[in-house]
Amino acid sequence: NAGVMQNPRHLVRRRGQEARLRCSPMKGHSHVYWYRQLPEEGLKFMVYLQKENIIDESGMPKERFSAEFPKEGPSILRIQQVVRGDSAAYFCASSPPEAQETQYFGPGTRLLVL
Amino acid sequence: AQSVTQPDIHITVSEGASLELRCNYSYGATPYLFWYVQSPGQGLQLLLKYFSGDTLVQGIKGFEAEFKRSQSSFNLRKPSVHWSDAAEYFCAVGVPGRRALTFGSGTRLQVQP
Numbered sequence: 001n002a003g004v005m006q007n008p009r010h011l012v013r014r015r016g017q018e019a020r021l022r023c024s025p026m027k028g029h030s031h032v033y034w035y036r037q038l039p040e041e042g043l044k045f046m047v048y049l050q051k052e053n054i055i056d057e058s059g060m061p062k063e064r065f066s067a068e069f070p071k072e073g074p075s076i077l078r079i080q081q082v083v084r085g086d087s088a089a090y091f092c093a094s095s096p097p098e099a100q101e102t103q104y105f106g107p108g109t110r111l112l113v114l
Numbered sequence: 115a116q117s118v119t120q121p122d123i124h125i126t127v128s129e130g131a132s133l134e135l136r137c138n139y140s141y142g143a144t145p146y147l148f149w150y151v152q153s154p155g156q157g158l159q160l161l162l163k164y165f166s167g168d169t170l171v172q173g174i175k176g177f178e179a180e181f182k183r184s185q186s187s188f189n190l191r192k193p194s195v196h197w198s199d200a201a202e203y204f205c206a207v208g209v210p211g212r213r214a215l216t217f218g219s220g221t222r223l224q225v226q227p
């Protein structure tokens with residue numbers, strides 16, 4: 001059973017460009033979470049999604065950030081008009097229906113904004 | 115809102131020595147408690163978790179953690195550290211009814227030969 005998959009692993013963008021980060025949960029997992037890790041810090045929750053639904057987006061910045069988890073395909077975290085402060089590692093996690101409290105993390109996408 | 119404190123930013127131990135990483139939380143009831151390990155440039159791997167029951171929890175790679183309600187702590191221990199244990203360790207807290215985990219700022223473990 002493959003783990004949580006994220007791509008790309010590294011992403012470089014110039015200020016003002018858009019960044020799209022993808023996450024495929026573990027097989028059978030229907031819950032996806034996105035976290036951001038700034039340098040030398042712990043992870044900060046951003047958003048929790050189920051298929052076609054955003055359940056909790058209390059950690060998402062109010063502007064430029066959006067997330068989706070369509071019926072088919074991976075979850076996408078989208079950052080529009082990136083700024084240098086968006087440089088961070090973005091981690092996706094997933095959990096199974098029978099153990100929703102336990103989250104399994106992907107390898108992360110390291111975003112660098114020039 | 116819940117919070118997590120990992121008082122030690124950086125710890126160095128000798129290979130073969132015992133290890134204890136501290137984690138304290140703030141929450142009005144018993145939360146769900148987790149320890150994750152992150153190797154450089156990698157994602158987080160779940161070491162162990164506590165939801166209820168026996169307060170001493172066994173995890174992978176020879177790690178264990180003990181939940182102490184009176185101290186609001188969930189310290190991670192290993193009796194004999196291996197060089198491959200060098201990594202960053204994160205304590206995390208979850209609360210019933212909310213899926214978001216709250217992470218501590220991490221403890222970086224260095225292992226000396």
